[in-house]
Amino acid sequence: MSYAETFVSTSAIDAAAADWLVRRGRGMTPAEEAALSHWLKADPRHARTFASLEQTWHSFERLKELSPAERERLEADLPAMPVRPRRATVLIFRTALAAAAAFVLVYVGWWRPARATAPFAEMAVTETGGQRKLSLPDGSSVDLNTDTTVEVAYTATERRVRLQRGEAQFSVAKNPPRPFVVEVAGVDIRAVGTAFNVRRRPGSVEVIVTEGKVRVADTQKGASLLTVKTPADEPLLVAGERVLIGVTASSPVPEAPVPISSPEIERALAWQERRLVFDGTPLSEVVAEFNRYNRHKLVIADARLNGRQFGGTFAVGNQEAFVRLLESRFGVTTERTDSQTLLRLAETETSP
DSSP: OOGGGEEEOSSHHHHHHHHHHHHHHHOOOHHHHHHHHHHHHHOHHHHHHHHHHHHHHHHHHGGGGSOHHHHHHHHTTSOOOOEEESSSSOEEESOHHHHHHHHHHHHTTTOOOOGGGSOEEEEEEOOTTOOEEEEOTTSOEEEEOSSOEEEEEEOSSOEEEEEEESEEEEEOOOOTTSOEEEEETTEEEEESSOEEEEEEETTEEEEEEEESEEEEEETTTOOBOBOOSSTTSOOOEETTEEEEEEOSSSSOBOBOOEEOOHHHHHHHTGGGGTEEEEEEEEHHHHHHHHHHHOSSEEEEOOGGGTTOEEEEEEETTOHHHHHHHHHHHSOEEEEEOSSEEEEEEOSSOOOO
16 A cells, blocks of 8 residues: 555545545546546535645655655654555545644654645635735736636646636736636636736637736637647737637637737726726727626617717716716717616717
């Protein structure tokens, strides 16, 4: 029996995680690797438990680096705990916390796990109009925009954030052996050390890179979702580029990156300063942006208004100032209720 085959289990999830870890240690077929990936993604607890046991596995493996005399002396300090056989290759301690705590206390003198590689899990949510900054244990950070949900799951080998809805700006601390991946709607955005903005739009995923470079791939297939001019080109999205990946089909659709100017980046990221910046923007898009941040909704009740273009800078919560501008300068009449404001052209339109 090796130390790598000694695990702790007090629940079905613990037992399953231990079984997967042993199977991986013996070598897995592609089908088993796919099944493990599916199991890890099925429940956040699966990933957390697997990462915890994986870390313990690596810890016991470090015993091999000690001399027999050192190992015997240190193991003598461990509290004796009876075990019962479960499988030929897996033994399970009766008490998970006791085993883990005993190991940490005994071996803290020769091995200290780096804080940045410790398992970590958290969910962060913002409501309509809300924003939040989430600081991660490796030095990375996530700025959440309005009506956004992210789910963070760090393991010893990967840093993964699932953007369930909304928009977020990611500033990633460099750690090449432990990639940082943002997963959204079947799209993986993988970075090493960079900054980028991800927005889940209706039917698409928008990625804007402001620093460094990222890879954009299909979560399930692993294939790049960035089209390139020649096969020799590396499919990367670099600083100053944007891509809009369609996700309405059965799988994400590859797209070509396009350059994005500094003013366009400023407008796209103005939300971080709680501003909306428009420049020749159709009214339909202006209304949609205001509605992201406000429970009281603007509704275009006159189709003639949809294509009208507007510019200016507004606070995200000050849609009333924009409505007053429409009324005073653009011949728009309004009808207000508790939940919405209807926008129509006046019978006698005032030219802008």
